[in-house]
Amino acid sequence: MKTDLFIVGGDGDLALRKLYPSLYYLEINNSMPEGMRIIGSARTGQSREEFHAKIKHWLQAGVDKKLYSEEKWQSFADKIFFAQGDATQPEQLQQIGKEFFRDDAVQVIYLSIPPQIFGKVCQSLDTCGLVKESTRLVVEKPLGDSRESFLAINAELARVFSEKQLFRIDHYLGKESVQNLLALRFANDFFEPLWNNKYIDSIQITVTETVGVGNRWAFYNETGATRDMVQNHLLQVLCLMAMEPPSALDADSVRAEKLKVLKSLKPFCKESVFDHTVRGQYVEGEVGGETVPGYLEEESDKYEIDPNSQTETYVAIESEIENWRWSGVPIYLRTGKRLNKKHSEIVIYFKQSHHNIFKGSKGERCQNKLIIQLQPDSGISLHLNNKVQGLDAGIPLRDDILNLDFDDHSEPMKHDAYSRLFFDVFRNDQTLFVSADEVEAAWLWVDQIFSSWEERGQKCEPYVSGTEGPERANMMVNSRGQKWYDGEYCPIDLD
Ligand code: BG6
Numbered sequence: 498m499k500t501d502l503f504i505v506g507g508d509g510d511l512a513l514r515k516l517y518p519s520l521y522y523l524e525i526n527n528s529m530p531e532g533m534r535i536i537g538s539a540r541t542g543q544s545r546e547e548f549h550a551k552i553k554h555w556l557q558a559g560v561d562k563k564l565y566s567e568e569k570w571q572s573f574a575d576k577i578f579f580a581q582g583d584a585t586q587p588e589q590l591q592q593i594g595k596e597f598f599r600d601d602a603v604q605v606i607y608l609s610i611p612p613q614i615f616g617k618v619c620q621s622l623d624t625c626g627l628v629k630e631s632t633r634l635v636v637e638k639p640l641g642d643s644r645e646s647f648l649a650i651n652a653e654l655a656r657v658f659s660e661k662q663l664f665r666i667d668h669y670l671g672k673e674s675v676q677n678l679l680a681l682r683f684a685n686d687f688f689e690p691l692w693n694n695k696y697i698d699s700i701q702i703t704v705t706e707t708v709g710v711g712n713r714w715a716f717y718n719e720t721g722a723t724r725d726m727v728q729n730h731l732l733q734v735l736c737l738m739a740m741e742p743p744s745a746l747d748a749d750s751v752r753a754e755k756l757k758v759l760k761s762l763k764p765f766c767k768e769s770v771f772d773h774t775v776r777g778q779y780v781e782g783e784v785g786g787e788t789v790p791g792y793l794e795e796e797s798d799k800y801e802i803d804p805n806s807q808t809e810t811y812v813a814i815e816s817e818i819e820n821w822r823w824s825g826v827p828i829y830l831r832t833g834k835r836l837n838k839k840h841s842e843i844v845i846y847f848k849q850s851h852h853n854i855f856k857g858s859k860g861e862r863c864q865n866k867l868i869i870q871l872q873p874d875s876g877i878s879l880h881l882n883n884k885v886q887g888l889d890a891g892i893p894l895r896d897d898i899l900n901l902d903f904d905d906h907s908e909p910m911k912h913d914a915y916s917r918l919f920f921d922v923f924r925n926d927q928t929l930f931v932s933a934d935e936v937e938a939a940w941l942w943v944d945q946i947f948s949s950w951e952e953r954g955q956k957c958e959p960y961v962s963g964t965e966g967p968e969r970a971n972m973m974v975n976s977r978g979q980k981w982y983d984g985e986y987c988p989i990d991l992d
Contacts, residue, residue: 499532499602500923503593505584505618506609507537508551511637516609517552517577518559519915524573525564526911530923536597538580548579561909584610585617587624594627605922607635616653623657634658635922637666638729639720643947644940651933660933664922669730670929671914674875677903678737678843679746681869681877689742691847693822698864699979701829701844702734704871705836707784709962710792710810715800721808723776726832728943732759733931734871735828738843739818748927752935759938763817770949775958775970777811779835782962789835789962809957810834813970814946815977827977831970835962841871844982858891868982876902 502520504512523529537548553574557565580597582589598604606622608615615636622628634654641647654663669675682688691697704726710717717725736755743750765773780791792810793802811833818828847865855862866880883897912920921929949955958967965971965981974981 498530499599500530500534500605501598501602502533502535502605502607502919503580503597504535504537504607504609506539507579508539508541508543508548509609512537512609513551513555514559515915516607516919518556519913519919521556521560521569521573522564522912522916523919524576525569526916528916528920529576532602533576534597534599534602535577536580536593537577538582538584538593540581540583542581543579545577545579549574549577552577563909564911585614585621587621590618590621590627591625594625598627604629604632605635606632609637612636612639612641612650615650616656619654619657628657630662632658633662633664633922633925635664635666637668639724640665640936641940642719642724643944644937647936647940651936655933661927663930663933664918664927665931665933665936666915666918667729667733667931668914668918669733670931671916671918672871672875673917674869674871674903675734675737676917676929677875678734678869679751682738683742694824694826696848697826698846698848699827699829699977700738700846701831701842701974701982702731702738703844703981704731704734704832704841705839705966706832706834707836707839707963709779709789709835710795712796714795714802717810718803718806718808722810722812722832722834723943723946727812727814727830728939729931731830731832732939732942734841734843735816735830736935738869739823739828741822746928748930748932751928752932756932756934756938757820758818759935759942761818761820761823762942763819764942764945765949766945767949767952770946770953771955772976773815773973774946774950774955775811775813775967775973776809776950776955777813777833777960777967777970778806778808778957779810779833779962780959782835782964784835784837784963791962792835807957811836811960811966811970813966813973815973827979829974829979829981831966831981833960833966837963837965840873842982843869843871845869846979855892855894859889859893860885860895862894863896866982868984874902874904876900876904 504516506512520535553570578597580593582593584590608618641650736758739758740754743754778792781794782789793804793806813829813831816828816830845867849864853862862882863880868878870876879899880896881899882894885893885895918929958969960967971981
């Protein structure tokens, strides 16, 4: 079936930096749908050549040189058109539809615009009669900043599109390593009997970054780490890690299981929130050998910095899933900006028997750990106790690592998270997209963290840029006899 991809906000930042490069990957993988057309729209007029030049510029900046060729660019560019118009205005949209939408094609509409105008664009599409049963709508976060605002945005979309037509992107679900969680858990049966509170002691999900908020200050200050990262990316990873086996690998089955996890998250209250959460804000420090400013001193020529801002740039949460499989297992979530390294991983600590027959030997018996590395490299490593070879008395032990490195470091990746998600929208597969019920349940949980912070008067704790975050986050984990995992993973030898 022919496909028209219509990108509203087609010459904006997200489109130029992310969407076209990801679509280019589909081109080089020969994975574009047959008869594909990409129509980028913007209010400001420009010729098709000028539009192509911008896209090419960002493509060359973002895509590995080895993957760029003039020939592929040309075949990609031949599919791209520019449409001038304001998509909130039905007369202008009507004109675009007449000129570019083909009757015998499926229309995929990507809203690369602020959510405040999603409703107007949907209304306008409807007024012009441009929405058919086969039309799909793709949207991305921020989908509100609370359950209430999400429901309002969603109601505007749902007035025109059914749930089956809506593709809500969480780009973490497009990452290879995140999808691999499904393979790891459900294609390797031996994990299943261990995957519960009888054998698992605690779990850590970490997504850290070294960058600060830079010139996104105004946006970020309204958002913060919990809304920006936990409500979506971390909770989605948590769902895939914790959900029950779905009955099939299809959208309804997978999303139903994820929803159950979100609904089983233990809520916080004024009394419990302080002991189980830490919110932090970065102050001046050093990252990668460079001095960087604090959150309240970021350069912001466009916005006034609020010197009293209590927006958290770091959050650590001790959560619990209250169900048969997981109750009693602390699940630690942490994310933050301007930390000492950029990495994302899941660390699973297994329980140890109290009876230790190796007590008299050299070396300590370590807790078994499974580390699922999500980025920058993806792989799995299992920490095992191994005998140190030699003639020492007894059975001296050493913590050894069984490593599985998924990345082919000799070749650049030929696709990214967005190309995978585009690929699935074109195939009409919603498995890796988030349902309205999931987004709502995630907001419900996050909303009560904020209300508990508010009631408790819990403020941000400062942390020095380039460190691991606020000290109290260590204390929170230590109080359960744990430490944040900060070990080596999969040492990569590039030689
Ligand atoms: C985005 C957040 O959703 O994810 C950003 O808005 C964050 O603040 C980014 O930097 C992180 O994504 P990734 O893929 O680099 O881990």
